[in-house]
Amino acid sequence: MNRKTRLLAASVAGGFALVAALAATELAASAGATRPSTLQKPLDRLVAAGAPGVILLARDGGRSVRLSGGLADVAGKAPMRADDRFRIASLTKTYVATVVLQLVGERKLTLADPVERFVPGLVPNGQRITIRELLNHTSGLFDYEQDPRVLKPYLSGNLGYHWPPRALVEMAVSHKPLFPPGARYSYSNTNYMLAGLIVEAITGRPLGSELRRRIFQPLQLRSTSFPTTPSIPSPYAHGYYVLGKPPATDVSGLSPFPWAAGAILSTAADIATFYRALVSGRLLRPELLRAMETTVAEGSGQSDIPGQRSGLGLQRFPTPCGPAYGHNGTFPGYLVYAFTSKNGQRQAVLMVNEDAGSLPKRFAPRYFHLLTSAYCQRAS
Numbered sequence: 001m002n003r004k005t006r007l008l009a010a011s012v013a014g015g016f017a018l019v020a021a022l023a024a025t026e027l028a029a030s031a032g033a034t035r036p037s038t039l040q041k042p043l044d045r046l047v048a049a050g051a052p053g054v055i056l057l058a059r060d061g062g063r064s065v066r067l068s069g070g071l072a073d074v075a076g077k078a079p080m081r082a083d084d085r086f087r088i089a090s091l092t093k094t095y096v097a098t099v100v101l102q103l104v105g106e107r108k109l110t111l112a113d114p115v116e117r118f119v120p121g122l123v124p125n126g127q128r129i130t131i132r133e134l135l136n137h138t139s140g141l142f143d144y145e146q147d148p149r150v151l152k153p154y155l156s157g158n159l160g161y162h163w164p165p166r167a168l169v170e171m172a173v174s175h176k177p178l179f180p181p182g183a184r185y186s187y188s189n190t191n192y193m194l195a196g197l198i199v200e201a202i203t204g205r206p207l208g209s210e211l212r213r214r215i216f217q218p219l220q221l222r223s224t225s226f227p228t229t230p231s232i233p234s235p236y237a238h239g240y241y242v243l244g245k246p247p248a249t250d251v252s253g254l255s256p257f258p259w260a261a262g263a264i265l266s267t268a269a270d271i272a273t274f275y276r277a278l279v280s281g282r283l284l285r286p287e288l289l290r291a292m293e294t295t296v297a298e299g300s301g302q303s304d305i306p307g308q309r310s311g312l313g314l315q316r317f318p319t320p321c322g323p324a325y326g327h328n329g330t331f332p333g334y335l336v337y338a339f340t341s342k343n344g345q346r347q348a349v350l351m352v353n354e355d356a357g358s359l360p361k362r363f364a365p366r367y368f369h370l371l372t373s374a375y376c377q378r379a380s
Helices: 003-030 036-048 089-105 131-135 148-155 165-173 189-203 207-216 268-279 286-293 363-376
Strands: 053-060 063-073 315-317 324-331 334-340 346-352
Touching (some): 036 063, 053 363, 063 268, 089 324, 089 334, 148 165, 165 189, 189 207, 268 324, 268 346
Antiparallel strands (some): 315 324, 334 346
């Protein structure tokens, strides 16, 4: 979570309690089915508040709605479509953690294994950092995203610049650890760069191949991919980012440098299918899913939503109608949240094609009001 994102998180933390209270009041008053038009209006208000375009999926049992508004391509005046692809950013971490836990189920590693065993010599003190501590962000490793060298080539206009994953890890470990392994929580993309490298070390195959073989293909996620180049298959939502001063710039061609920490492309429908399959036990054995759902407190200033907790690549969010599992993602040009109930019956996926740090302050309460309303009210 970069500095701009933390600023948005602060505004969310200030207003989310009010949003939750309003949503709870609406739920008590409605007690009926939410019609698409009741979600379309607040969706359109997000566009009016500054988002180029919005995609929303809301699901309750076998019933779902998929809505969109605004523009997928501002320059071309192309309307946003509900099945447009977009960069899912840190939702990628749930997919990668799932692959790691599948390898645990195959007895190719354990959550207590040290990082040093699989990537020897790469991480100082790697013999004391466990796989579990990578996946739940308690490793203490510095987040490479906080090093200004990472964004320098992109901010200078070279959007296609490629950072090898090992180079980003090396950059991160050139900084002192934030705390001893396991001492507390601190979100770090470095953890998932290492998780991806460990998957490749164990399997001998590229991470993208393992994601396709283990998740994308079995679940028939035909619009989901793990790109290593900036190109995006059509149709897709262009992403917009404010480089310094408005207006926002189209950064759709940005290199997918976050790799295992955030490179997946998908659609709202495919995201919902993945999370529903995950929490329903289709991808992991029960004891491994329980381990994934075992959370630690994120702490003050770490959470986008007050009270959210972090498991193994899976976050738990408080909502007016009970906890939701999923993840949030922010990447230059995109902001997305995915909520799924523990039984997989209730879901919401909400994406805007401008990143959190570029959006105006008034945007956050409206965004989370729509997200919680879509998740908590019945869709028809």
